[in-house]
Amino acid sequence: MIWIDACGVEDISPEDLISINYEGQILAIYHGPDGKFYCTSGLCTHESVNLADGLVMGFVIECPRHNGQFDYRTGQALRTPACDQLKTYAIKLERGRVLINLVGGDTALK
Amino acid sequence: MKARDYSLRGEGTKHAIEAGLVAANWYHSDVPRSQMKELMRRSDSQAIKDTILLYGCMIALASMGLYLWPTWWSAPCWLAYGVLYGSASDSRWHECGHGTAFKTRWMNDLVYEIASFMIMRNSVVWRWSHARHHTDTYIVGHDPEIAIMRPPKIWSLVLRFFGLSDIKQYLISMLRQAFVGLNAEESCYVPNDQIPKVVLVARISSVIYGATLALSVYNASILPLMFIGLPRLYGAWHHIMTGLLQHGGLAENVLDHRLNSRTVYMNPISGFIYWNMNYHVEHHMFPMVPYHALPKLHAMIGNDLPPANKSIYAAFAEMVPAIWRQRSDPDYYLRRELPESAKPYRIDLHEGALGRLPDLVTK
Numbered sequence: 001m002i003w004i005d006a007c008g009v010e011d012i013s014p015e016d017l018i019s020i021n022y023e024g025q026i027l028a029i030y031h032g033p034d035g036k037f038y039c040t041s042g043l044c045t046h047e048s049v050n051l052a053d054g055l056v057m058g059f060v061i062e063c064p065r066h067n068g069q070f071d072y073r074t075g076q077a078l079r080t081p082a083c084d085q086l087k088t089y090a091i092k093l094e095r096g097r098v099l100i101n102l103v104g105g106d107t108a109l110k
Numbered sequence: 111m112k113a114r115d116y117s118l119r120g121e122g123t124k125h126a127i128e129a130g131l132v133a134a135n136w137y138h139s140d141v142p143r144s145q146m147k148e149l150m151r152r153s154d155s156q157a158i159k160d161t162i163l164l165y166g167c168m169i170a171l172a173s174m175g176l177y178l179w180p181t182w183w184s185a186p187c188w189l190a191y192g193v194l195y196g197s198a199s200d201s202r203w204h205e206c207g208h209g210t211a212f213k214t215r216w217m218n219d220l221v222y223e224i225a226s227f228m229i230m231r232n233s234v235v236w237r238w239s240h241a242r243h244h245t246d247t248y249i250v251g252h253d254p255e256i257a258i259m260r261p262p263k264i265w266s267l268v269l270r271f272f273g274l275s276d277i278k279q280y281l282i283s284m285l286r287q288a289f290v291g292l293n294a295e296e297s298c299y300v301p302n303d304q305i306p307k308v309v310l311v312a313r314i315s316s317v318i319y320g321a322t323l324a325l326s327v328y329n330a331s332i333l334p335l336m337f338i339g340l341p342r343l344y345g346a347w348h349h350i351m352t353g354l355l356q357h358g359g360l361a362e363n364v365l366d367h368r369l370n371s372r373t374v375y376m377n378p379i380s381g382f383i384y385w386n387m388n389y390h391v392e393h394h395m396f397p398m399v400p401y402h403a404l405p406k407l408h409a410m411i412g413n414d415l416p417p418a419n420k421s422i423y424a425a426f427a428e429m430v431p432a433i434w435r436q437r438s439d440p441d442y443y444l445r446r447e448l449p450e451s452a453k454p455y456r457i458d459l460h461e462g463a464l465g466r467l468p469d470l471v472t473k
Contacts, residue, residue: 016147047133047245053143055150055398064398066241067209079209081241083301 003092003099009037010096017061017072019052022102026050027089029098030072033058037091038072039100045077045084114250114440116259118298122251126363129460131249137366137456138395139411146396149403149410152213156402157205160382161221164202168194172337179333188336192345193383196273199228200349201385201401207237210400211385227315229349230280230342232287234307235296242299244397248362248370254299258358260440262433267354273346284319287312352376352384355425359432361443365459367394368452369445373408373418374425391415414453416446 004022012018012031019042020027026042028051042051044063053064061072068082075086090101115122126132141149171191178184205211206222226233239254246252258267269275286293287308292300300308318338325334332340352374361369371391376384387393389404392411399407412418419425432444448455 016143046241053146055147057152062209062398064396065244067398069209079215080304081238083303 002103003101006039006098006100008096009093009098012037012098015056015058017052017054017056019050022100025102027100028052028061028072028086029091029100030056030061032073037093037098039089039091040070040072040075040086044068044082045086046081114260116250116256118251118254118295120251124251126246126249126251129363131246131363131365131460132252133245134365134459136247136395137368137453137459139414139453141396141407141410145410146399149396149399149407150210151403152210152400153402154213154217157211157217157221157400160385161202163382164194164198175336176333179336188341189344192341192343193348194345195228195341196343196345197348197352198383198385199225200353201383201387203229203231203236204240204387205385205401207240208397210398223311226311227318228342230277230284232284232308232311232315234304234311235287235292235300238300238304239296244394247367247394248357248360248364250362254295256362257354257356258433258436260362261437264434264437267433270350271347273343273350276346277342281319284312284315288316348380348383351422352380352388355419355422355429356387356390359429359436359444361445363460364457366456367391368415368448369443369455372425372429373415374422375418375420376422380422413449413451416448416452 006020006022006027006029007018009031012029014031014035015033017028017030020029028040028042030038030040032038040051040061043049044051044066046063046066046068049063049065051061051063055062055064056072059071059073060069060078062069063082066081067079068077069079070077070082070086072086073088075088077083077085090103092099092101117123168191171187171194175184175187175191178187202211202221202225206218206225209215209218211221212218223233226236243253243255248256250256266275283293292305292308322334322338326332355372355374357370357372360372364370368391371394373391374388376388381388386401386404389408392399392404392407392415395411396407408415408418419428428444432442435442445455
């Protein structure tokens with residue numbers, strides 16, 4: 001299992017996200033209100049808008065253009081026009097860094 | 111003179127795709143992330159206050175209209191009720207459709223459904239139509255909500271102030287959606303799995319309008335229709351007046367909202383009816399900023415935008431000659447001067463669209 005060093009834990013404020021581009025793949029990394037970190041694909045499944053400018057409300061990320069909403073813990077689409085869920089990725093923390101496994105998964109580690 | 115093809119499956123559509131105008135990246139003024147998060151923060155309190163005021167005024171005016179009926183003294187009550195019903199519902203439909211007016215989701219959804227009914231729009235179809243409007247704002251062949259198609263038909267615009275063309279079109283669409291389904295244009299932006307919802311909404315609306323009409327016929331009185339239905343005719347003028355200003359006379363097929371949208375300062379009453387949608391450049395750049403935060407956003411990025419029109423009158427004085435000229439020169443559009451503090455228009459994002467450089471067609 002290959003883990004990618006995405007960012008430092010200090011790079012993301014609580015209840016916020018950042019976007020990273022890994023070899024052309026846009027990813028969104030979230031710092032949840034529970035203190036855990038989560039990772040999903042970074043583009044809205046409705047019209048591929050980058051979620052980085054969206055608003056995090058609890059465990060929900062809102063698309064900045066059309067109000068599509070997702071639960072970023074599971075990727076589940078919660079509100080139209082978003083209908084398809086976001087892909088989620090496993091995360092682990094090591095020495096203050098956020099590592100992502102792009103193979104897939106939906107776990108979040110403190 | 112060849113009319114532009116505004117259909118969603120025509121030459122305009124093909125051209126927009128080839129020119130890279132569809133689902134493209136748009137220019138945004140710079141706003142620090144921390145400030146944008148603050149602006150996007152949701153709240154129930156302002157919208158609850160405004161909604162109580164709106165519906166309270168509607169109930170009071172309709173009650174007075176009923177009490178004074180059938181004398182002419184009831185006319186002012188109906189005229190005011192009509193504006194709240196047939197115009198304020200437009201902005202409530204809009205803000206709640208974006209999900210930004212209230213913090214609580216069911217409040218947004220409830221007011222959205224009520225407002226959609228009053229403004230005579232199928233709530234499902236128009237939710238998707240408006241999403242497309244924000245993706246491809248005034249992109250010919252992709253935006254289903256272009257209010258003034260070129261060359262403009264002046265009489266058609268005038269009739270809209272009385273809701274005539276809208277109502278006729280809506281009633282036909284409502285019955286079609288209730289009993290036949292989507293048309294080809296709607297199928298371009300409404301997903302198939304949403305069709306049962308479209309049908310349900312159309313059937314509920316049909317039943318309500320049918321019952322109101324039946325009650326009027328049974329009582330041999332238009333009074334029931336004065337409450338439901340007709341206000342969309344006699345109170346439409348305000349939302350048409352403000353709605354035409356959103357993009358009228360400005361550019362098509364551009365990827366910079368400063369070129370195709372207009373911000374207008376308005377009196378407090380129009381501002382309440384319109385729920386701050388007069389900050390339209392700001393709204394299109396950042397659609398998830400709630401209506402009550404738009405003045406603050408305007409203050410933050412105003413130095414990067416064309417100067418706002420000082421009043422509704424000033425905006426019409428700017429827009430009407432442009433629309434008049436577009437009758438004979440459909441490529442013409444108003445290109446407002448930016449302040450020195452602004453970043454230049456991003457014509458590089460869209461130049462070459464429709465085979466013509468937009469900056470060659472200026473005021």
